[in-house]
Amino acid sequence: MPAFSDADLRGEEHHRQLAADQLPIPAISNSHTPANGHESEEHPNTIEVPATRSAISEAASLMHSLSISPSQRSRRSSRNSFGATLPIPRLRKPSSLRPGMPPIQPSFDILAAKAQDLAQDKVKVAKNMAFAFDIDGVLVHGDRLIPEAREALAILNGDNELGIKIPYIFLTNGSGKLEPARCAQLSKILGSPVSTKQFIQSHTPMSALAEYYNTVLVVGGEGFKCREIAEAYGFKDVVVPNDIVAWDESIAPYRVFGPWERASARPRDFTNTEIEAILVFSDSRDYATDYQIMMDLLRSKKGRLGTVAEDPVKERIPVYFSQGDLLCPTEHPYGPRMSQGTFRLGFEAMYKAITGVELERTIYGKPERATYTFADEVLANWMEEIHAENVLPENVYMVGDNPQSDIIGGNMYGWNTCLVKTGVHTGDENDKENPASMGLFANVLEAVKHCIKKEMGGKFGLEWDAEKVMAADDFKASAVAVE
Numbered sequence: 147m148p149a150f151s152d153a154d155l156r157g158e159e160h161h162r163q164l165a166a167d168q169l170p171i172p173a174i175s176n177s178h179t180p181a182n183g184h185e186s187e188e189h190p191n192t193i194e195v196p197a198t199r200s201a202i203s204e205a206a207s208l209m210h211s212l213s214i215s216p217s218q219r220s221r222r223s224s225r226n227s228f229g230a231t232l233p234i235p236r237l238r239k240p241s242s243l244r245p246g247m248p249p250i251q252p253s254f255d256i257l258a259a260k261a262q263d264l265a266q267d268k269v270k271v272a273k274n275m276a277f278a279f280d281i282d283g284v285l286v287h288g289d290r291l292i293p294e295a296r297e298a299l300a301i302l303n304g305d306n307e308l309g310i311k312i313p314y315i316f317l318t319n320g321s322g323k324l325e326p327a328r329c330a331q332l333s334k335i336l337g338s339p340v341s342t343k344q345f346i347q348s349h350t351p352m353s354a355l356a357e358y359y360n361t362v363l364v365v366g367g368e369g370f371k372c373r374e375i376a377e378a379y380g381f382k383d384v385v386v387p388n389d390i391v392a393w394d395e396s397i398a399p400y401r402v403f404g405p406w407e408r409a410s411a412r413p414r415d416f417t418n419t420e421i422e423a424i425l426v427f428s429d430s431r432d433y434a435t436d437y438q439i440m441m442d443l444l445r446s447k448k449g450r451l452g453t454v455a456e457d458p459v460k461e462r463i464p465v466y467f468s469q470g471d472l473l474c475p476t477e478h479p480y481g482p483r484m485s486q487g488t489f490r491l492g493f494e495a496m497y498k499a500i501t502g503v504e505l506e507r508t509i510y511g512k513p514e515r516a517t518y519t520f521a522d523e524v525l526a527n528w529m530e531e532i533h534a535e536n537v538l539p540e541n542v543y544m545v546g547d548n549p550q551s552d553i554i555g556g557n558m559y560g561w562n563t564c565l566v567k568t569g570v571h572t573g574d575e576n577d578k579e580n581p582a583s584m585g586l587f588a589n590v591l592e593a594v595k596h597c598i599k600k601e602m603g604g605k606f607g608l609e610w611d612a613e614k615v616m617a618a619d620d621f622k623a624s625a626v627a628v629e
């Protein structure tokens with residue numbers, strides 16, 4: 147890419163002259179190089195003329211002050227304003243457990259229960275630890291398994307000397323699918339059951355907002371999937387950008403609206419509809435349309451399209467983003483792809499450029515505290531599900547690949563943190579700005595083994611061996627005593 151320094155520009159006098167002459171037309175000739183132009187080796191028939199300004203971008207001066215450090219390098223635990231509140235759902239206790247009745251136990255569990263009876267101290271430690279797994283970059287890359295993930299989960303599912311389940315939950319900034327569908331997909335890739343009761347994605351806690359707003363615009367995701375998600379969460383009246391385009395195609399001049407989209411959209415007179423909030427659930431599939439509609443709504447009088455508020459702040463509706471990651475590891479071989487965070491940063495800059503004021507917005511997902519608080523609720527319920535004990539383990543280990551999301555959030559929340567090398571983080575050293583408290587690991591299996599050994603002792607066996615259990619002296623003695 148051609149580059150010029152300020153020295154290439156001749157200064158004020160020259161600029162004035164350029165303006166007076168109307169910018170020069172480059173001469174298409176190899177023998178002539180105009181003052182301040184660079185000959186291009188790659189394009190011999192062109193002359194690369196420097197721009198009259200050397201600034202790279204105007205974005206910095208347009209950025210929301212809360213986004214000046216979008217990478218969170220300054221160790222703040224939140225991208226939100228002080229005082230912003232993020233509602234999360236209150237979870238009900240699991241009702242599937244039959245009070246007073248032990249869980250149904252297949253034969254493996256009978257043997258394991260016996261082994262656990264004989265090692266009560268170890269059992270106590272195992273139940274007092276838990277894992278929270280990031281998904282993309284730790285367990286999978288898109289639809290592709292990170293191979294070590296299977297063994298890591300097998301150990302936690304009971305492939306260990308006590309045959310005990312060590313609790314774990316999934317805590318992902320992923321989005322765009324209903325929880326049951328996402329769990330089924332993950333379960334297939336991992337070859338291990340994944341319950342919705344141990345699963346949190348970026349928009350899961352946003353279901354709490356259904357109690358706050360009646361009509362909402364839901365942005366992002368494939369087709370109409372995010373409408374389905376919002377409706378399943380209990381939102382009463384869910385509008386998606388396609389509904390608005392179907393009502394008035396001129397609102398998004400670059401949109402090509404296909405017959406399938408038209409047939410599935412729900413147009414109505416949006417000049418008579420008050421959209422009370424914008425919820426960005428997932429990555430935009432059409433930045434131009436989504437930006438335009440969000441901008442129109444945020445500049446309108448209380449979310450009524452066709453109006454423009456005199457004061458851009460007073461009548462502005464709230465906007466929520468389900469997560470703030472800039473980058474996401476995918477199957478793409480040459481580096482992570484841009485994620486919802488970059489979509490938001492672009493929008494913030496545009497909003498400020500157009501309105502002159504900063505956008506107030508709320509961001510869920512890791513590293514937001516609300517998401518970790520919700521994770522605790524889920525974990526306590528999951529403990530009840532697998533161990534019939536509604537207690538929160540004290541030693542939680544977050545395994546993540548993104549220092550600016552998984553690790554900073556876990557550190558701030560008082561969890562132990564493990565950074566892995568299979569995702570966003572590159573290099574052979576722990577992250578300097580937001581180091582993981584347990585360090586850097588080659589992959590999730592190494593991290594899990596390290597943390598279990600730390601809690602259970604170096605000699606704890608990471609394999610279930612029924613014959614060894616039955617042959618153990620303690621086991622034989624107790625078996626005789628039972629008879």
Ligand code: G3P
Pocket residue numbers: 280281282283317318319320321471473474475485486
């Ligand atoms: O950044 C987007 C999202 O896909 C990341 O997911 O599992 O790494 O939190 P995860």
Ligand code: MG
Pocket residue numbers: 280281282283284546547548569
């Ligand atoms: Mg990740």
